[in-house]
Amino acid sequence: MKGLFKDYEVGDFFDEMFSAPGQVRPHYDLLYQRFQEMEVDEFERKCALAEKSYLNQGITFTVYSGDEGTERIFPFDLIPRIIPGKEWDHVERGLVQRLTALNMFLHDVYHDQRIVKEGIVPSEIVNSAKHFRPEFMGFDVPRNIYIHVCGTDLIRDRQGNYTVLEDNGRCPSGVSYVLENRQAMKRVFPKLFTKYAVRPVDRYAQDLLAALRYCAPGGNPDPTVVVLTPGIYNSAYFEHSFLARSMGIEIVTGNDLVVQNSRVYMKTTKGLKQVDVIYRRIDDDFLDPTVFRKDSVLGVPGLVEAYSKGYVALANSIGTGVADDKVTYYYVPKMIKFYLGEDPILPNVDTYLTSDDTDRKYVLDNLEKLVVKAANESGGYGMLIGPHATKEQVEKFRAAIIADPRGYVAQPVINLSRSPSYCDGAVEGRHIDLRPYIISGEKTSIIPGGLTRVALRKGSLVVNSSQGGGSKDTWVLDGEEED
């Protein structure tokens, strides 16, 4: 291997680019040719260029430490992840199937609970889910859509099979990076795009707006749609503002809205203007201080009442968290079978429920070999990676599991696939995952690819940005042979 790849080690992993040392997978061939001509300093210059453009555009998130927040860019790796068209089509079918089942599950859980009555999902699992909202039993959401935007995290195992790691059915973030990463790549490597037929991703904002408009109360053909953000100090504020701009709609904070007569209005210079659909990027708990958390200053008093009476639609709907609970996850393949009569196209990772006596015994006996996750945490928090953990960490989780068996699940360690990534002057293999964004409106749509997150710390399996993760552009190719 030459140039940037001259010291590259494939290792005992599924490598996205190399099928064996020196053996480039066909869909990476053109990229390999371009990059092997390149020396480290040229690549460094390209990195600096991309970084500067992110900084100047203010595509940053804020890290709070000491007396002032510092703004950082989300690390971006310039070596793209490439997915052949046929491979993606399979993934896409699997995701549509999965989200269809999840939406059916949510409808069922908040209505007849057939899936519980028929013994597929135990009732205590539903009732004990932290984000289950029994106050919405029997409530009909507009167009029967619960999860309008879902971010489902996929990984590839040792053989390269796409497997679902988790679903994010509340307020998944990161899609703005998919779109910005593409822009950055086009600026830095324009020629590569002329050689590859990369499926475009720019229709995301239009798809999202169409889905939001579709769920307007009363089928209003010209609804007022807004993005509700916690504000500029939220780490995802850039994304909220980006999406509002791309859709051409207002971005509002809780203070901009007021509820009168069970209708939601925004406060404008010309008086109050009624709002029909809210794409909210605030968790259920903070939506309405009169219903959920009393100390929330982000929400809007009366919003839940307006929603319950059907005068305003929320996306995502309230109570979707019961579907992305990590214990509920265990049951998703069964849901697919139950509601759709189909076999799951994308499998789950093997999962042990610590609430089950047999599973718990196995988990407690094998903590050093397993990954343990808190059922309701996200962002890479509340997680134990057994083989990398200290004795104390293992014992802490052991005690926590015994104290709250419903609060955890365990999975075998999966060595996520690796992708060549540029780290400190050399290209090395780093573990990656993939978060596609699935929109359900009149139809279910997914922009090709999604966010490829990369664990930039050597050997790390945690891809979250709060834990040293970065991202890559994800290219889905048109009409490419599967390798």
Added chain:
Amino acid sequence: MLSRVADSCYWLSRYIERAETSARILDVNMQLLLDLEDSSPEAIQRHWQPVLATLEDQELFTKTHDTITADAVMEFVTFDKKNPSSIVSCIGNARENARTVREQISSEMWEQLNRTYLYLRDGGGRHDFQDSPIDFYRRLVDILHGFQGTTDATMTHGEGWDFLQLGKYLERADSTTRVLDIKYHILLPKGEQVGGHVDVTQWMAVLRSCSAMEAYFKINVGHVSGWQVAEFLILHDEFPRSIRFCVDRVDGALHRISGCDRAHFSNEAERLSGMLKSNLGYTTIESVFQQGLHQFLDKTQARLNEISGAATKAYCYWMDESAQTQVQA
């Protein structure tokens, strides 16, 4: 338009203009310093004290500093993050406001403002300042003018733009009153006459800090007096930093926002701006000096504040008080 967005556009614009005023005043004062014959600490102190007085920074400055030196004042007015009206703070505040209205302003405006912020924070601003403060302040004024041009050329001239204009011209009118007032605070050295060499130099500095020298000399060929400088900066119809010009733009922006014709008013802000506009239209420089220039400027500042307050009340009256933390100069 959301009231909060209108408010942010308005303040974004005021902060930009305020940063520009500070940069101008510091630039001119630096240059005046070069003409100063007496370089004793007392003379230096006399020279810089009016800058603090004009920018209403004196109280905070004396709390944190024992003596007035050129370096201390420049640092305080330019880079001190603890000084809420330093240039760095103003640009930071302008940027925070811009961040909340990114869907209103153009990406070009945002990126330009963001680059300015990054430049001042660590991207070379400090280095340029150390190389040559005068060049640094000019460059900054240039950058901020660039922002005005970008705004004009890339943003829809609708309601948001009108709120930007409102903020810009209110702040600019206010800043011209302050620059003129600087002369009131500067005492002529012992033995110097009104109309003498030092007096004229000081009035020329006032003109320069408003970029008004060339425009002024086109009208008052070769002659500088306090009377004429004041007349030019208060009453000129077409000079873009004169108070009359700025108040006319304020009044225009307010009427465009409401859609009310300019001979009438539909809210208190328009009534106040219309009154100030007509007062300035029917004022002579003689009557200004009769009541006293300082008193006139003081009163004008108060009236500008009233317009600002009334505009907030008209368009943002339901905003929480907690959100209204931005303050008048």
